[in-house]
Amino acid sequence: MSWETVIGLEVHVQLATRTKIFSGASTAFGAEPNSQACLIDMAMPGTLPVVNHEAIRNAVRFGLAIGAKINQRSVFERKNYFYPDLPKGYQTTQLEAPIVGAGEVEIRLEDGSTRTVRIHHAHLEEDAGKSLHEDFHGMTGIDLNRAGTPLIEIVTEPDMRTAEEAVAFARKLHALVTSIGICDGDMSQGSMRFDVNVSVRKSGDPLGTRTETKNLNSFRFMEKAIALEIRRQIDLLEDGGTVQQETRLYNGDSNTARAMRTKEDANDYRYFPCPDLLPVEITEDDIEALRASLPELPDARRDRFTRDFGLPDYDAEIISASRDMSDYFEQAAEHAGDAKLAANWMLGEMSARLNAEEIGIGKSPVSAAHLGQLIQRIKDGTISSKIAKQVFDACWQGNGSPDEIIEREGLKQVSDTGELEKIVDGIIADNAEQVAAFKAADEKKQKKMFGFFVGQAMKATQGKANPQQINQLLQKKLQD
Ligand code: ADP
Numbered sequence: 001m002s003w004e005t006v007i008g009l010e011v012h013v014q015l016a017t018r019t020k021i022f023s024g025a026s027t028a029f030g031a032e033p034n035s036q037a038c039l040i041d042m043a044m045p046g047t048l049p050v051v052n053h054e055a056i057r058n059a060v061r062f063g064l065a066i067g068a069k070i071n072q073r074s075v076f077e078r079k080n081y082f083y084p085d086l087p088k089g090y091q092t093t094q095l096e097a098p099i100v101g102a103g104e105v106e107i108r109l110e111d112g113s114t115r116t117v118r119i120h121h122a123h124l125e126e127d128a129g130k131s132l133h134e135d136f137h138g139m140t141g142i143d144l145n146r147a148g149t150p151l152i153e154i155v156t157e158p159d160m161r162t163a164e165e166a167v168a169f170a171r172k173l174h175a176l177v178t179s180i181g182i183c184d185g186d187m188s189q190g191s192m193r194f195d196v197n198v199s200v201r202k203s204g205d206p207l208g209t210r211t212e213t214k215n216l217n218s219f220r221f222m223e224k225a226i227a228l229e230i231r232r233q234i235d236l237l238e239d240g241g242t243v244q245q246e247t248r249l250y251n252g253d254s255n256t257a258r259a260m261r262t263k264e265d266a267n268d269y270r271y272f273p274c275p276d277l278l279p280v281e282i283t284e285d286d287i288e289a290l291r292a293s294l295p296e297l298p299d300a301r302r303d304r305f306t307r308d309f310g311l312p313d314y315d316a317e318i319i320s321a322s323r324d325m326s327d328y329f330e331q332a333a334e335h336a337g338d339a340k341l342a343a344n345w346m347l348g349e350m351s352a353r354l355n356a357e358e359i360g361i362g363k364s365p366v367s368a369a370h371l372g373q374l375i376q377r378i379k380d381g382t383i384s385s386k387i388a389k390q391v392f393d394a395c396w397q398g399n400g401s402p403d404e405i406i407e408r409e410g411l412k413q414v415s416d417t418g419e420l421e422k423i424v425d426g427i428i429a430d431n432a433e434q435v436a437a438f439k440a441a442d443e444k445k446q447k448k449m450f451g452f453f454v455g456q457a458m459k460a461t462q463g464k465a466n467p468q469q470i471n472q473l474l475q476k477k478l479q480d
Pocket residue numbers: 006007008009010155156157158159197198199207208209210
């Protein structure tokens with residue numbers, strides 16, 4: 001019998017609030033160490049936490065976006081442990097009464113099939129600081145800028161069965177939290193971190209012992225770390241060994257992982273309700289107001305893109321996964337008067353450029369209005385698709401609107417039949433040998449040779465000849 005994999009995820013999502021969850025210090029990334037840690041974040045005696053309402057609203061928004069039960073009363077607890085970057089000696093988190101109860105997220109796999117991943121709950125908590133090892137010799141530096149950054153931790157049921165499903169879930173979560181605006185989604189800065197719990201079993205058996213690989217911050221590493229861990233567990237079990245429940249660390253550079261510590265039980269942490277914070281109470285009205293403030297969610301947008309814009313599933317799935325892409329697409333499609341072409345350009349030329357420069361579409365130098373205009377000029381025959389790439393480039397460089405560029409650089413397609421006929425006649429006269437060979441060849445060979453003449457015509461017009469007309473003219477003249 002073959003092995004079945006079981007995966008459950010715990011995901012830390014950094015909430016995009018301006019200030020921390022229990023203090024007024026800024027959450028902005030990249031500041032000088034400890035310049036954004038106030039007395040509360042540094043755990044000075046006598047300070048008291050004040051809860052950030054925006055963090056609470058963000059957690060509720062997430063719950064509503066996944067159709068989860070919102071707990072109108074939730075409680076902050078202290079999770080006690082020692083760590084150099086945790087000066088309080090405990091993390092303020094939620095355990096018994098988390099703010100978001102059970103919900104569901106639907107994922108779609110490459111083959112178009114769907115799965116439902118159940119969410120066990122999501123709770124609010126604070127992030128710890130950071131230990132810095134570089135630049136210090138025989139010492140560790142402590143940076144408390146991140147201490148107190150608001151997080152939600154989302155815990156799934158063990159519902160995923162393959163690495164592909166886990167990654168599809170992670171991507172869907174990313175799409176959700178960024179589209180409702182509660183997280184900036186910047187994984188390279190740690191805004192979303194995934195802990196993957198993996199076990200294997202023979203199908204039909206009870207769940208096997210799991211390991212937890214912590215803090216994966218890219219979809220690619222997640223996929224690789226899962227594949228590695230599945231292999232390790234199966235090899236171990238097939239050799240007659242047993243899997244230890246433990247926490248593991250994955251190294252993306254070497255694609256290896258190592259055991260970090262054996263798993264603690266919850267009671268090792270001596271959780272208890274934080275006496276400094278009142279329970280969080282949320283009214284029906286608060287919840288309804290937040291529900292009303294939610295934007296259209298990625299799945300609804302995807303369905304609308306296929307239904308109203310006629311986009312293929314694949315295009316709609318990719319575009320709807322990002323709110324910026326979706327907004328851009330809707331504008332570009334309107335300006336272009338052609339949704340499919342707008343999507344093609346976005347997923348082709350545009351994405352290649354954005355990836356190369358590592359920027360999001362929100363920073364694209366080619367605006368949606370300009371892309372729309374460019375597509376219009378292809379559709380109305382002003383420029384060929386080939387020249388359009390050149391215009392796109394120039395527009396990306398900031399050389400003006402497509403219309404300005406076409407005008408200034410004289411890129412209008414030559415569609416004047418008289419002019420094109422002259423060019424074709426010239427090519428036929430200049431290439432008597434090839435014309436003779438063409439006429440003597442059979443149909444199959446002719447097909448191959450035809451491209452030569454088209455190429456010459458394009459060369460003569462610097463790519464500006466209308467390709468359909470050139471084809472027609474050449475067909476006619478070469479048969480004469
Ligand atoms: P704990 O109470 O030890 O934190 P939980 O039951 O809360 O454990 O599960 C933590 C995470 O591990 C959840 O995401 C859950 O889906 C996942 N998980 C639990 N058991 C397994 C298992 N046997 N295999 C894979 N994942 C599991």
